[in-house]
Amino acid sequence: MKKVNKDLVTGVFPDTESAEEAYNSLLSAGYRDNEIHLVMSEQTHKKQTTEKTGAAESTLISSIAAISTLVPVPGIGLIMTGPLAASLAEDGVEDLPEDLLPSLIGYGIPVSYANEYQTAIKAGSIMIGFHPHNKEDEERFALEWTDLRAQYLYRQALT
Secondary structure, eight states, rough: OOOOOOOOOOOESSSHHHHHHHHHHHHTTTTTTTEEEEEEEEEHHHHHHOOTTTTOHHHHHHHHHHOTTOEEETTTTTEEEHHHHHHHHOOGGGGGGSSHHHHHHHTOOOOOOOOOOOHHHHOOOOOEOOSSSHHHHHHHHHHHHHHOOEEEEEEEEOO
């Protein structure tokens, strides 16, 4: 996997509600599904697909089900979508290591954040990331995600 040379914002959300709010906010700002990284455990995905929020299924989970770059990662029990998943699919999922760390690091996320992300995802959190269209989006979503209790918020701004 080649390292991405773009601005990058990532964070880990402790529950589906906050992750869904962050995801929907990105969609409302004009980001497309294929521009948003999502990583969750298969266990979290299964749990969320069987639970209903009121009478409707979660928008986040519905979107994941409809995305063509949904990549189940065997051996490490992950579901991924977005550019990171597309990059992994190009590399061949069968060639992935036994954990998520090398993939995150290879995508440009520092080792310290990648370690925290992997631990949090295995514990049921959901990682979301995106490449901001502009500096204003980077600032806006970093603040918004902090309010949504995003953990390990990472911002890579290239100059």
